[in-house]
Amino acid sequence: MNPWMHYLVWPLVKFLVAFIIVQGIVAAMNWVERRLLGFVQARLGPNRVGPKGLLQIIADPVKFLLKEDIVPANAETIAYFLGPILPLIPTFLVYCLIPFGPPPTFVAARVNVAVLLVLALTSTGVYGIILGGWASNNKYSLMGGLRSAAQMVSYEVPFGLSIVGVLMLSGSLDLVKIVNYQADHIWNLFPQLIAAFIFFVAMTAETNRTPFDLPEADSELVGGYHTEYSAMKFAFFMLAEYSAMLVNCCLMTLLFLGGWTLAIGGYGLTTQTLQHMGIPGGMLGVLIFIVKVMTFMLVYIWFRATFPRFRFDQLMDLGWKWMIPLALANIVVTGVVVLLGQSLNFQGEVVLSIAGAAIVGYTLYNLRPRAKVVHASRVSEV
Amino acid sequence: MAANYSVLLVAALIVLSLPVLTLFVLAPLVRASRPNKVKLEPYECGVPASSFAFDHRFSVRYFLIAVLFIIFDVETVFLFPWAIRFKQLGWFGAVEMAVFLAILLVGYFYAWKRKVLTWV
Numbered sequence: 015m016n017p018w019m020h021y022l023v024w025p026l027v028k029f030l031v032a033f034i035i036v037q038g039i040v041a042a043m044n045w046v047e048r049r050l051l052g053f054v055q056a057r058l059g060p061n062r063v064g065p066k067g068l069l070q071i072i073a074d075p076v077k078f079l080l081k082e083d084i085v086p087a088n089a090e091t092i093a094y095f096l097g098p099i100l101p102l103i104p105t106f107l108v109y110c111l112i113p114f115g116p117p118p119t120f121v122a123a124r125v126n127v128a129v130l131l132v133l134a135l136t137s138t139g140v141y142g143i144i145l146g147g148w149a150s151n152n153k154y155s156l157m158g159g160l161r162s163a164a165q166m167v168s169y170e171v172p173f174g175l176s177i178v179g180v181l182m183l184s185g186s187l188d189l190v191k192i193v194n195y196q197a198d199h200i201w202n203l204f205p206q207l208i209a210a211f212i213f214f215v216a217m218t219a220e221t222n223r224t225p226f227d228l229p230e231a232d233s234e235l236v237g238g239y240h241t242e243y244s245a246m247k248f249a250f251f252m253l254a255e256y257s258a259m260l261v262n263c264c265l266m267t268l269l270f271l272g273g274w275t276l277a278i279g280g281y282g283l284t285t286q287t288l289q290h291m292g293i294p295g296g297m298l299g300v301l302i303f304i305v306k307v308m309t310f311m312l313v314y315i316w317f318r319a320t321f322p323r324f325r326f327d328q329l330m331d332l333g334w335k336w337m338i339p340l341a342l343a344n345i346v347v348t349g350v351v352v353l354l355g356q357s358l359n360f361q362g363e364v365v366l367s368i369a370g371a372a373i374v375g376y377t378l379y380n381l382r383p384r385a386k387v388v389h390a391s392r393v394s395e396v
Numbered sequence: 397m398a399a400n401y402s403v404l405l406v407a408a409l410i411v412l413s414l415p416v417l418t419l420f421v422l423a424p425l426v427r428a429s430r431p432n433k434v435k436l437e438p439y440e441c442g443v444p445a446s447s448f449a450f451d452h453r454f455s456v457r458y459f460l461i462a463v464l465f466i467i468f469d470v471e472t473v474f475l476f477p478w479a480i481r482f483k484q485l486g487w488f489g490a491v492e493m494a495v496f497l498a499i500l501l502v503g504y505f506y507a508w509k510r511k512v513l514t515w516v
Contacts, residue, residue: 172471181479327515
């Protein structure tokens with residue numbers, strides 16, 4: 015085959031296909047989110063445009079395009095325009111690196127430092143927000159931008175540290191190899207339970223979602239960093255946020271839930287099995303991947319429907335005083351157990367999984383439904 | 397492998413062109429545009445803005461958090477290559493990393509003690 019086709023054109027086609035599908039999913043998720051929130055709050059949600067409100071997905075972008083684009087008189091114009099555009103590029107670019115299915119076909123650019131590159135790209139999202147917040151020359155925007163920067167920067171640390179445990183087990187930065195490792199052993203979710211928990215909390219905070227949506231806390235800061243943004247520029251902020259959510263869910267699936275595989279200890283639908291099955295196998299892998307990713311997207315929405323917002327000092331405390339020590343402790347425990355396993359000939363993953371199960375059991379035991387004891391002195395007050 | 401990075405580069409150009417074209421070519425053709433003086437004022441709950449954001453200063457804690465972040469992020473980057481070769485390096489590597497982490501934790505608790513992490 016022509017090398018240009020093989021190395022450039024074909025991967026770019028793959029990227030564009032993935033990009034278009036992902037944008038479709040992002041638009042659809044917006045509708046799903048509003049519908050689900052509606053049902054949680056005992057109302058209908060958008061149901062007027064098209065059957066079940068499905069054409070809302072198309073109506074929203076059209077409306078964004080037609081609305082007036084306001085640039086405040088005292089804004090820093092260049093930074094004001096850079097704000098929404100800048101975070102879009104890295105979040106879109108990440109879809110080049112993410113394998114959506116078994117390797118040769120379903121990944122546009124397989125890079126051996128994919129995890130590092132994805133982390134580097136996603137963490138640039140903070141620039142757009144702080145630029146936009148500052149350039150608007152609005153006090154609410156500035157506060158929102160600063161808060162957002164502090165929050166994203168704080169949770170970047172546990173986000174990175176929780177991945178270290180996964181890397182220690184799988185010994186590679188290549189997302190494909192990490193997935194294969196999990197198919198040959200066990201989903202990292204089990205031996206790295208604490209890391210998975212930290213990763214999930216940190217990724218919720220990274221994308222400014224409830225309960226960590228302080229940058230746009232509407233009761234305190236009006237709209238936060240996008241107070242002064244309207245029309246397409248506002249749409250870009252939302253698009254970047256939802257794309258980042260999807261990227262994070264993909265990462266969670268790849269790092270902790272075995273990506274497109276459905277196997278344990280090398281048995282089941284491993285990458286090799288799917289590759290042998292040809293195109294149907296690849297499609298099956300993509301389907302498994304999408305189901306896992308969508309599960310996490312729904313959990314995001316579920317969070318938004320149920321949790322109240324943190325206070326800012328609580329948020330920073332959680333990040334710096336709990337998440338970082340916990341993530342470091344997880345690295346130390348993982349290291350010691352795996353090395354002991356090497357020295358004494360036992361499977362470190364198994365021991366770590368049992369420990370994780372014990373933690374879950376203990377937590378559930380503490381959360382068990384208990385008969386409410388009403389103190390006698392309280393009764394009179396009620 | 398280098399070819400894969402060139403894919404990234406070209407993809408970045410494509411991705412950059414999408415928002416730029418939408419914002420500066422497509423949207424101006426179709427959108428409404430009737431600016432007036434009041435509309436372009438910074439939003440402040442409907443009342444005339446008392447001051448601009450650029451006139452105000454903000455808490456130094458944001459800066460301290462940013463500095464702390466750089467220290468910890470560099471630490472994370474330093475942990476990554478170690479984590480990949482962790483099984484081959486064995487106990488020697490683990491002890492080396494434990495020393496590194498210990499030094500860092502001293503700084504962490506110093507920052508905690510000096511109330512850099514306290515927000516109220």
